[in-house]
Amino acid sequence: MSLIAARDLSKTYRMGETEVEALKQVNVEIETSSFVSFVGPSGSGKTTLLNLMGCLDKPTSGVLTVDDTDVSKLDTRMAAAFRGRTIGFIFQDFNLMPVLTVYENVAYPLVLVQKTGARERKQRVLDLLDAVGMADQRDKYPYQISGGQKQRVAIARALVTHPKLVLADEPTANLDHKTAYRVIDIMKRIKNELGTTFIFSTHDQKIVGEAEIIYTLEDGELVKGGVK
């Protein structure tokens, strides 16, 4: 069953007087519990596609359903609530809250997005910190840990709400190779354990090789894709 289905998905931006077609008639279906990578040069539309799938943006035309919801019809508030329930995000720059500890960063979506009970929250956070190997760093602040550790915390934060889908835009771009592989390994392990769908974009060809399904975008068009 498809978790994501995009049909004739297009996105056009207006930059001053000119219109830029970021995505052109993209058709793609992504199954539940898959490990998908979108590759392509800068400006190929990877981030735009991820933003649309993440309900952060709306398509200019076409239909996009995520978890059986036509996300193009959601207003700002509904989209935020949908993201909080269904989608986790991992960012290139980790984007941890600097004023919160590792534990608090991971707990944040459960506190301010999902309002999970204290006991369950603690259990989930500790389990995930353990899963990403950050349990012993739980009381540290983001400035006290390395880039790789930050990204592991970001993965835990993305997963703590038990989302069906995790979107990661260039999650390894700011990491060295060894750390990047470790992060991808963690993502794959969690995908296998929890059945979460991971979609990530990357430039790194070696990292791309870790994906089960690879789609290539060029100038906003899906030029190649499928199971390896």
Add this chain to the structure above:
Amino acid sequence: MLDLLKIALRNLLRYKRRTLLTASLVSIGVVFVLVFISVSASFKHMMIGQITDSFLGHIQIHRKGYVASIDNLPLTLGLNPKAFAKVEKALNEMPEIEAYSKRIKFGGMFSNFMETTNIRLNGVYPDDEIKTSPLLLSRITQGEKSLQPGDIILPELLAKGMKVKVGDTVVVIATNRDGSVNGKQFLVSGILESATGPGGRDGYIHFEDAQEVLRMETMEISEIAIRLKDFTKLHSVFADLKESLGAELNQQGKPAFELHTWEKLSPFYNIAKMIDLMTFFVKLMLMAIVLISIMNVMVMAVYERIREIGTIAAIGTLPGKIMAMFLVEGLSLGVFGAVVGNVLGVVIIFLLDAAHLTFEFGRQKGLLLSLNMPLQDVFLISTIVITISALASLHPAYKASRMNAIDALRHV
């Protein structure tokens, strides 16, 4: 809510110096306003107390038309025994009234047998007058602190100018309501310190002496001064009294009496109103300080944390919660500033009070400034600061909540 507060406080601590500067600015503003309010209110209340307790009373009753001619001290506009009986009945029925004093006020000639000058006199029953104007005794700087028939208490400037001392004999000559002149010798029993306002330089004689000088066959009362048990009930008692006496009509079918609170009788009321106006403008300044400083900090906070706003929006934080996050931050800053300012303000007021500051007003010297800080003022200032903090944070918080997540995440 506690989690929002925790994040807000952590974010405030993140920029310690800026937070401290802004909170200090708010605190200094609060201290300034509290001290100003305390000093001005103490000055105002003390002066009102001086004026009402020295001679004016809290409320005065006259025959209709008397106050319009009050500078002439007309003898033809007095209250006769029948009219006074009605007033007395109304006053006796009101438990809020502490005391009242009937006065015969008149102007006359004053002679020390060498020189003659003008004098304004009050004929009073001393016991009633002292109950109504309790500061009267303390104004008697020389001589007996009492007034017997045949005695006169002279205002100090007149006594000094006429070179009259306690124990001297003087003559008062006055024209009565029929136009005939009469005089009487008096013994100077006391010298009275001047007080600010109308009546502050009047002399006193016994009520019966006034009747004798003016050859009154029946009592003709110029005014009735009233003192209340609780000054804060001035306007409610005044309204009740007005209602009670308002129905009394004279032969022309018009109200027989006119009632005035001290506010209508003393020019100091205008100074008091000016003080209130200044207090209002000082409060406005505080509002401006809080508004500008907190809005500035919150605008900067939003601008500096655009990527964080994008992140929390992306992971599903609802716009309302993002707005609340920044509102709580601004509010916390205001609350912190208000609390520190209140504590410092109260301490400074306490120290100023302990210093026993005195001041001069007109010819009155050594008036002790008794500072206090009513809780309602502390509450009011705190409410102003906290409300303005919330208002100042509202726009930046709203902007943060409406921020496009993608644009915010792209922000460098």
